[in-house]
Amino acid sequence: MKQRSLFDIISPIMTGPSSSHTAGAVRLGLMARNIYKEKPQKVIFKLYNSFAQTGKGHGTDKGLMAGLLGYSVDSNKIKNIFNDPEIKDIKYQYEYEQNIERHPNAVDFLLYGKINMRISGNSVGAGNIEITKIEDFSTKISGELNTLILFYKDKPGMISKVSTLIQKENINIASLDCDRDAKGKTASMCICLDSEISDSIIKAIEEIDDVYFVRNLKRLEE
Amino acid sequence: MEYSFSTFESLLEICNKENKKIYEIMQEKEAFDFEKTVQSVRDKTEKSLNAMKEAINNGLKSKEKSISGLCGDDCYKLLEKYKRTGTIFGEVFEKITTYALATMEENLRMNRIVACPTAGSCGIVPAVIIALSEKYKSNKEEEINALITAGTIGYIISAKVAMAGAVAGCQAECGVASAMSAAAAVQIMRGNEKQKINAAALALKNILGLTCDPVSGLVEIPCVKRNVFLAIHAITAAELSLADIESKIPPDEIVDAMMQTGQLMSPLLKETSQGGLATTKSGILIKKRIINTQ
Numbered sequence: 001m002k003q004r005s006l007f008d009i010i011s012p013i014m015t016g017p018s019s020s021h022t023a024g025a026v027r028l029g030l031m032a033r034n035i036y037k038e039k040p041q042k043v044i045f046k047l048y049n050s051f052a053q054t055g056k057g058h059g060t061d062k063g064l065m066a067g068l069l070g071y072s073v074d075s076n077k078i079k080n081i082f083n084d085p086e087i088k089d090i091k092y093q094y095e096y097e098q099n100i101e102r103h104p105n106a107v108d109f110l111l112y113g114k115i116n117m118r119i120s121g122n123s124v125g126a127g128n129i130e131i132t133k134i135e136d137f138s139t140k141i142s143g144e145l146n147t148l149i150l151f152y153k154d155k156p157g158m159i160s161k162v163s164t165l166i167q168k169e170n171i172n173i174a175s176l177d178c179d180r181d182a183k184g185k186t187a188s189m190c191i192c193l194d195s196e197i198s199d200s201i202i203k204a205i206e207e208i209d210d211v212y213f214v215r216n217l218k219r220l221e222e
Numbered sequence: 223m224e225y226s227f228s229t230f231e232s233l234l235e236i237c238n239k240e241n242k243k244i245y246e247i248m249q250e251k252e253a254f255d256f257e258k259t260v261q262s263v264r265d266k267t268e269k270s271l272n273a274m275k276e277a278i279n280n281g282l283k284s285k286e287k288s289i290s291g292l293c294g295d296d297c298y299k300l301l302e303k304y305k306r307t308g309t310i311f312g313e314v315f316e317k318i319t320t321y322a323l324a325t326m327e328e329n330l331r332m333n334r335i336v337a338c339p340t341a342g343s344c345g346i347v348p349a350v351i352i353a354l355s356e357k358y359k360s361n362k363e364e365e366i367n368a369l370i371t372a373g374t375i376g377y378i379i380s381a382k383v384a385m386a387g388a389v390a391g392c393q394a395e396c397g398v399a400s401a402m403s404a405a406a407a408v409q410i411m412r413g414n415e416k417q418k419i420n421a422a423a424l425a426l427k428n429i430l431g432l433t434c435d436p437v438s439g440l441v442e443i444p445c446v447k448r449n450v451f452l453a454i455h456a457i458t459a460a461e462l463s464l465a466d467i468e469s470k471i472p473p474d475e476i477v478d479a480m481m482q483t484g485q486l487m488s489p490l491l492k493e494t495s496q497g498g499l500a501t502t503k504s505g506i507l508i509k510k511r512i513i514n515t516q
Contacts, residue, residue: 006252007266009339009376009385009402010347010369013273016329017288017441019341054439054495057290057512059332074273079332125386126340 012127014073020105021051021058024123026078027220029067031131031143032109032119034217040111042091043068048106051123052096061094064107072221073127103132137188138179143220145174145192148202153210154180154187162189165204171195186212225251228381230419230473233374237415244405244415245370248377267366267373270336274325274348277335281324288330290512293442297323315454317353322346322453326446339376339385339398342441345449346399347372347406350456354410364410371409372402375422383481387434387493390484396445396452397429397480403456404463413464421463423473425456430476430483433491435498438509444499 014023045064047055055061059078066078069086077084099106103122111117120133121141131141134149141147148166152158159178166173172194180187197216206214225247227233236247253260282301287294297320304316322345329335335344351368354360360368376385379398383390404421413421429452437443469476490497499505 003255004377004381005256006248006263006370006373006377007270009380010267010270010373011336011338013270013334013336014341015332016335016341016344017332019337022332023337023341050439057288057438057440057442059289062332074334076334125384125388127337 008126012073014127015059015063015075015078018058019127020123020125021055021060022063022078023073023127024105024125024129025051025055025060025063025107026067026071026073026075027127027129027143028107028121028123028131029064029109030070030072030220031067031121031129031141031217032111033068033070035119035131035134035149035215036109036111036113036117037215038113038115040068040090040113042112044093044095044110046095046097046108046110048097048099048102050104051107052098055096064109065092068109134188136181137186138177139188139190140175140177141190141217143217145194146196146219147217148189148191148193148197148205149213149215149217150189150191150205150211151213152187152189152208153212154182154184155210158187158208158210159189161208162191162205165201166191166193166197169198169201171197223247223250224254227251228378230378230423230477233378234415234419243367243371243409244374244418245367245409248370248374264366264370267369268362270338271351271362271365271369273334273336274338275352277325277328277333277344278321278348278352280333281328282320284327284331286331288327288442289332290438290440290442291515292440292508292512293330293446294327296446297327314353314357317356318349318453318457319450321353322349322449323446325349326449330442330446338372339380339402340387340395342387342445343395343399343449343452345446346396346453346456347403349449349453350403351406351410354407358410360410368406368409371418372406375402375405375419379426379477379480382477383484389492390480391487391492392432392434392448393429393480393484395434396448397426397432399449400429400452400456400459401425403453404459407456407460408463411460411464413460417463417466419473420468421456421459423469423471423476424462424467425459426473426480427469427471427476428455428459430480431487433487433498434493435491435500436493436495437500437505438512439495439500440512443505443508
């Protein structure tokens, strides 16, 4: 449960017109950027349902791109993002689809570069978001807390190794979710933390045997 | 301070017991809950306030159209009208109506606004607070007090009803913004705590059943003009409340009624654009035109 705040009501300061279709889109882009970490050479945005239907009028396409380039929800760059110098060396395209199995405001980022990655997420209202999938792994990333994402080989003791390292800095784990391909195959861990974790601990986690991929996702600013 | 309240009744009780105003209780609670100082809560509120003023100032100077081309020059038209013939209600009315339009039109132009409580209702609270503050020559601190008061009303309502058209129709967006503004107006006009909550209750009571049926799913028709109407609605509620005209139904029960009304409302009228204005002959034509030009 999220602690309720006065500033749930009198913010965010944002670029209009829609908290779900504009601000939410920017935050999804920002999260995709943090997960992918590199600047992509090419990106395909797949927009679903309401994002596809009313996205253009709400600047959803611009918001997604602005977030991917690192601009915040109140940036005055969003409006003219397709003329931004940052966009020059990126190839991009938008695809629109109806799919009742997906959330009304769903998007897939297909990112191409040094590595290729598919990241899926939803804009769930009032500017709040969730990243629901990285490649084929289910995730629960809202950006409200610092979140650690790991891909690793499914085997006994992995959760314990990771949580022991986190405990070294006396950081509280708010939630922990795991998923896996199949027994003994690739698994994913999604850990929400109450405070920021140091780079040295991240490095130690990366060095655990059979950990393939680690991302330390800082909480998104309001 | 560690205050706990999720109803208007419990808030008023705390105000009476501590002999403090609503904004004082809220800013102390926010500071406690998030391990901040009261000053930092007020600073953050001031940031929102400044962004609201900036949006009004920019909006008053622009007639740029929205992406869809549907809206964008209404504030300009209204300002021109007032220049020619004024209004029967006078300067404050002129300010509230144009400030609400200015803010909503900035929103459509993809410029910066403050969602309060949502982007689709972003014109109401700023219009009321800034116009009244200018009328009564309030200082910055008083404006912050008013905005925190407004936020507290939304905070309590949102304990029961999520602030989204998809949940409870426009009741939960422009309706709540109007209730928030009514309490803020009483704060600026130096009414007591009971009058602030009662003003919110009166405003809310008179928007029950308000649907969310935007044409083509865009935050434009009817949202832009609705912000103007519901900003004025807030002033009516504030004036009645300052005369101690009480809502016979207590505020918390009105929120319950609002939630129930939201649940009974057809999903076709809750931000899906499948009924109401969205599916009128003209609404459908507008939608087709927008899709064809995209």
